[in-house]
Amino acid sequence: xxxxxxxxxxxxxxxxxxxxGGLYRLLADQGVRTVLVTCTNGECGDALDGxxxxxxxxxxxxxxxxxxxxxxxxxxILGIDRLVRLGYRDSGMKGWPQNExxxxxxxxxxEVAGERLAQILMEERPQVIVTYNEQGFxxxxxxxxANRITLAALAMIDYEPTLxxxxxxxxxxxxxxxxxxxxxRERLEADAAKGVVREPDPELExxxxxxxxxxxxxxxxxxxxxxxxxxxxxxDALEAHQSQIADSFWMKMGREQxxxxxxxxxxxxxxxxxxxxxxxxxxxAGYR
Ligand SMILES: [Zn+2]
Numbered sequence: 001x002x003x004x005x006x007x008x009x010x011x012x013x014x015x016x017x018x019x020x021g022g023l024y025r026l027l028a029d030q031g032v033r034t035v036l037v038t039c040t041n042g043e044c045g046d047a048l049d050g051x052x053x054x055x056x057x058x059x060x061x062x063x064x065x066x067x068x069x070x071x072x073x074x075x076x077i078l079g080i081d082r083l084v085r086l087g088y089r090d091s092g093m094k095g096w097p098q099n100e101x102x103x104x105x106x107x108x109x110x111e112v113a114g115e116r117l118a119q120i121l122m123e124e125r126p127q128v129i130v131t132y133n134e135q136g137f138x139x140x141x142x143x144x145x146a147n148r149i150t151l152a153a154l155a156m157i158d159y160e161p162t163l164x165x166x167x168x169x170x171x172x173x174x175x176x177x178x179x180x181x182x183x184x185r186e187r188l189e190a191d192a193a194k195g196v197v198r199e200p201d202p203e204l205e206x207x208x209x210x211x212x213x214x215x216x217x218x219x220x221x222x223x224x225x226x227x228x229x230x231x232x233x234x235x236d237a238l239e240a241h242q243s244q245i246a247d248s249f250w251m252k253m254g255r256e257q258x259x260x261x262x263x264x265x266x267x268x269x270x271x272x273x274x275x276x277x278x279x280x281x282x283x284x285a286g287y288r
Contacts, residue, residue: 007035007126011142013071014241019166021234022227028079044090073240114152164267173215222269
């Protein structure tokens with residue numbers, strides 16, 4: 001037995017699978033205790049018929065109920081020992097009216113949610129924590145808030161864990177971007193063939209209207225984890241979130257290609273109490 005504990009702070013049901021699914025399954029297989037904090041219920045996700053949250057018949061509570069079951073399924077697949085749902089309402093993308101909902105995660109004061117997270121950290125005392133960077137990886141308010149409450153909680157507890165942000169190195173992001181752009185071109189052409197003229201999706205912007213760079217310079221990556229032994233489970237956990245990602249990039253890839261291509265997860269080290277140097281292959285390096 002080991003007394004190692006890992007905890008990730010994620011914004012929505014499905015984020016645990018997409019950014020840390022391999023790491024969770026790998027650590028569970030190593031006997032590490034694993035904890036997941038999911039901040040929101042995901043009310044702004046797609047409804048079962050694909051309806052978006054601005055559609056009249058989109059029922060956020062119904063979407064959340066479906067996503068709760070999907071999350072529990074993914075948690076079982078990833079071998080996560082404890083799931084804590086903070087239960088905030090999904091804030092939606094930047095500028096959506098849901099940002100203003102007083103029950104939304106975005107409208108919740110950072111210190112209030114941070115205090116709740118700090119209590120969980122004090123109970124579990126994880127040595128290693130993962131969340132998103134200050135831009136929430138791609139600018140989603142709930143992801144930004146997950147970063148903020150994690151930093152707030154770390155300032156409230158009586159020890160210093162190793163904090164990592166999930167990341168995609170620039171070299172890999174360039175490959176993903178080429179694939180997305182190809183898919184987007186195909187969609188625009190297919191729409192044009194049906195006589196539908198659609199503007200390309202807008203670029204992602206941060207709170208100041210600056211374009212968001214989702215990639216991280218390769219030399220800043222602090223951990224590269226080989227998840228190839230467990231990426232079948234990662235695919236299955238993603239697939240458990242059926243209502244949200246049935247036509248995602250990953251599902252279109254299919255299980256076989258996913259297992260072939262999605263072999264690594266990358267992280268940036270933010271705090272370094274065990275004084276590691278350079279890039280490691282194990283997020284618990286320094287603790288084992
Ligand atoms: Zn999310």
